Amino acid sequence: MPIESSSAFTRTAASPQTQPPAAVPGPIISAQRLGKVYGSGKVRVEALREVSFDVDPGEFVAIVGPSGSGKSTLFYILGGLTSATSGSLFIEGRDFSQLNDAQRTRLRRSHIGFVFQRFNLLPTISARSNVELAHEIAATGKPFDEQRFNHLCDLLKIKGRIEHRPSELSGGEQQRVAIARALITRPAILLADEPTGNLDSQNSEAVLSMLHSSSREMNQTVLMITHNPEAAQIADRILYMRDGQVLKIEPGKGRICREA
Numbered sequence: 001m002p003i004e005s006s007s008a009f010t011r012t013a014a015s016p017q018t019q020p021p022a023a024v025p026g027p028i029i030s031a032q033r034l035g036k037v038y039g040s041g042k043v044r045v046e047a048l049r050e051v052s053f054d055v056d057p058g059e060f061v062a063i064v065g066p067s068g069s070g071k072s073t074l075f076y077i078l079g080g081l082t083s084a085t086s087g088s089l090f091i092e093g094r095d096f097s098q099l100n101d102a103q104r105t106r107l108r109r110s111h112i113g114f115v116f117q118r119f120n121l122l123p124t125i126s127a128r129s130n131v132e133l134a135h136e137i138a139a140t141g142k143p144f145d146e147q148r149f150n151h152l153c154d155l156l157k158i159k160g161r162i163e164h165r166p167s168e169l170s171g172g173e174q175q176r177v178a179i180a181r182a183l184i185t186r187p188a189i190l191l192a193d194e195p196t197g198n199l200d201s202q203n204s205e206a207v208l209s210m211l212h213s214s215s216r217e218m219n220q221t222v223l224m225i226t227h228n229p230e231a232a233q234i235a236d237r238i239l240y241m242r243d244g245q246v247l248k249i250e251p252g253k254g255r256i257c258r259e260a
């Protein structure tokens, strides 16, 4: 059963110092009856079934659900990294399935930032080079923003480790580098798969408040997968998944919430 979004959330206006992505009329993401089947015969897995929801520009949505419920599969489809088996996906009003590979890649690189569940940092180059490379690939035409980079490194507490390669970093440090990499380009949409999964409570809170302020100040749309019900409360809305389906969508508190 498709579940429609409600737009009943007011958003803080973008601060004058920042450059928010261009205003998009209507939802920035519209998922319509998305289905995903992996394999066939005995190994057939129906990972997503009729998943429908809309996300407004600047909205912060948390996606929660048990392991295997299809969260990462949804993340890959929303980011155009894999195709749905059925249904439609509109990003900024454009039908993803109607774009050719080059167009889809361009849209992804310029508009979407990813924090992967397994980080996906390039192992042979330093943390700094990983972030710089993301900026290059996004091809924004703007010079690398050293000030923003330093600001992100400060907030994420990775300044002293930035010249190290990923294998020389702890899991939590790699995760924070992956977050800096995703945010350096100021993407219109940030997809984050368990961004606090490897972090202690202090770093976790720093990352959550950074995502929250990105969403509020830059009108950035954030979709965050999390196992942590407290972390989910930072979102405007929480989308609950089970067995590849959207079980329900509820309002979040829109702020960091320490109590369960």
Ligand SMILES: Nc1ncnc2c1ncn2[C@@H]1O[C@H](COP(=O)(O)OP(=O)(O)OP(=O)(O)O)[C@@H](O)[C@H]1O
Pocket (backbone or CB within 6 Å): 038, 039, 045, 046, 047, 065, 066, 067, 068, 069, 070, 071, 072, 073, 074, 117
């Ligand atoms: N490449 C694949 N081939 C076959 N089955 C897959 C593949 N990727 C995922 N699946 C299956 O699809 C289902 C959904 O997987 P998915 O990774 O989306 O779950 P998840 O909600 O992200 O879980 P977790 O919380 O453990 O990360 C699972 O049953 C999984 O085994």
Ligand SMILES: [Mg+2]
Pocket (backbone or CB within 6 Å): 071, 072, 073, 117, 193
């Ligand atoms: Mg997952």
